[in-house]
Amino acid sequence: MSETGNRRGSRAWDESDVRIRPNKKGTRPRTKNRPAYDDAVTGRVVTVDRGRYTTVVDEGTPGERTVIAARARELRRNAVVAGDLVALVGDLSGGPDSLARLVRIEERTTVLRRSADDTDPVERVVVANADQLVIVVAAANPEPRTGFIDRALVAAYDAGIEPLLCITKADLRDPAPLLANYEHLDLRVIISGTDEGTGIAATSDDGDSARLSSAAVDALRDELDGQVSVLLGHSGVGKSTMVNALTGSTRATGGVNAVTGRGRHTSSSALALKAADAAPGTWIIDTPGIRSFGLAHVEADRILKAFPDLEPGTERCERGCRHDDHAVGCGLDSYVGEGLAGDSGPVRLASLRRLLGAGTAEARGSSHDAKELGHQ
Numbered sequence: 310m311s312e313t314g315n316r317r318g319s320r321a322w323d324e325s326d327v328r329i330r331p332n333k334k335g336t337r338p339r340t341k342n343r344p345a346y347d348d349a350v351t352g353r354v355v356t357v358d359r360g361r362y363t364t365v366v367d368e369g370t371p372g373e374r375t376v377i378a379a380r381a382r383e384l385r386r387n388a389v390v391a392g393d394l395v396a397l398v399g400d401l402s403g404g405p406d407s408l409a410r411l412v413r414i415e416e417r418t419t420v421l422r423r424s425a426d427d428t429d430p431v432e433r434v435v436v437a438n439a440d441q442l443v444i445v446v447a448a449a450n451p452e453p454r455t456g457f458i459d460r461a462l463v464a465a466y467d468a469g470i471e472p473l474l475c476i477t478k479a480d481l482r483d484p485a486p487l488l489a490n491y492e493h494l495d496l497r498v499i500i501s502g503t504d505e506g507t508g509i510a511a512t513s514d515d516g517d518s519a520r521l522s523s524a525a526v527d528a529l530r531d532e533l534d535g536q537v538s539v540l541l542g543h544s545g546v547g548k549s550t551m552v553n554a555l556t557g558s559t560r561a562t563g564g565v566n567a568v569t570g571r572g573r574h575t576s577s578s579a580l581a582l583k584a585a586d587a588a589p590g591t592w593i594i595d596t597p598g599i600r601s602f603g604l605a606h607v608e609a610d611r612i613l614k615a616f617p618d619l620e621p622g623t624e625r626c627e628r629g630c631r632h633d634d635h636a637v638g639c640g641l642d643s644y645v646g647e648g649l650a651g652d653s654g655p656v657r658l659a660s661l662r663r664l665l666g667a668g669t670a671e672a673r674g675s676s677h678d679a680k681e682l683g684h685q
């Protein structure tokens with residue numbers, strides 16, 4: 310601060326200007342509870358496997374490297390997930406057999422949660438700091454399910470993550486009827502399919518090849534540029550084919566090795582991949598282990614934010630109205646009925662109720678619905 314800055318009158322600063330904040334919680338000084346680790350560097354967690362955290366440090370510089378780390382004892386109880394930014398100390402060389410110490414998890418901008426299910430009774434954070442959720446569904450084979458899309462949208466809105474709908478296999482069936490369900494949502498959509506002529510040859514993790522429309526791959530690449538994106542979709546929709554087209558490699562043989570320094574990614578935890586020639590900060594996070602999202606505590610208010618044309622109608626509702634299919638006397642019915650939300654009002658309300666219903670299905674304990682969102 311300059312000599313003239315921030316002075317009261319002509320009085321110079323002295324110790325009495327310094328406020329000491331009472332430390333209500335701890336009896337020991339804060340620095341002892343939480344070492345500052347001034348020499349720590351920041352790493353981005355790309356995957357987690359049996360207590361080892363694969364991170365990338367000095368991202369986007371010539372010194373970019375993979376550093377494997379273990380959690381410091383004081384972080385034992387804190388989950389560290391793909392996408393986390395963490396502070397690392399110790400051996401940061403990234404050399405073979407080197408092991409750094411992960412001493413702090415930086416504040417997360419977003420968290421994507423997975424709900425409890427049969428295989429795991431605890432709700433867990435699966436991905437941190439994602440900017441967008443790419444919901445991948447096939448136009449056909451496997452059949453698209455609006456229930457899956459609706460639930461993923463709820464999860465994205467709830468987490469404050471931008472959704473993006475990617476329809477694959479448009480060569481097999483016109484996706485227009487499916488998209489008609491969403492035309493009133495302010496939702497970005499990318500339509501992909503094969504193009505035998507000028508398509509980009511891409512191989513799935515199972516070794517199948519397809520020539521994906523280069524326009525679609527380019528459009529998706531533009532949307533992903535500079536962002537951390539989570540890809541979510543049922544098995545067989547063409548996720549790995551698309552990821553391999555974007556990353557310019559087959560993960561099973563090369564892509565993962567480049568990032569993790571290990572063999573094929575076998576654990577079920579999320580894995581962050583870099584797109585080839587992408588802007589710094591571009592990451593694609595694949596989520597093989599996510600079977601369902603934690604939608605149990607989704608607040609209706611949050612979903613309503615995506616329906617500004619309907620939201621004023623909720624002023625007619627009783628306090629605590631959930632505005633869903635089961636709500637009695639919901640003001641949205643009369644609001645839309647009187648035409649106040651325009652011609653699209655009824656379709657929009659149906660959309661909203663689908664989303665709200667998706668949010669409550671799990672709260673009602675429907676494990677069938679919970680699984681529908683899954684990978685398998």
Ligand SMILES: Nc1nc2c(ncn2[C@@H]2O[C@H](COP(=O)(O)OP(=O)(O)OP(=O)(O)O)[C@@H](O)[C@H]2O)c(=O)[nH]1
Pocket residue numbers: 477478479480481501502503513514515517518519521542543544545546547548549550551
């Ligand atoms: N017709 C058509 N087939 C495609 C398209 N994209 C991928 N496929 C094929 O669909 C099949 C499944 O693709 P994958 O990429 O393995 O699907 P996935 O979502 O990664 O599935 P898992 O690896 O099981 O999670 C493969 O045979 C692909 O070649 C497409 O746009 N059109």
Ligand SMILES: [Zn+2]
Pocket residue numbers: 623626627630631632633636638639640641
């Ligand atoms: Zn209502």
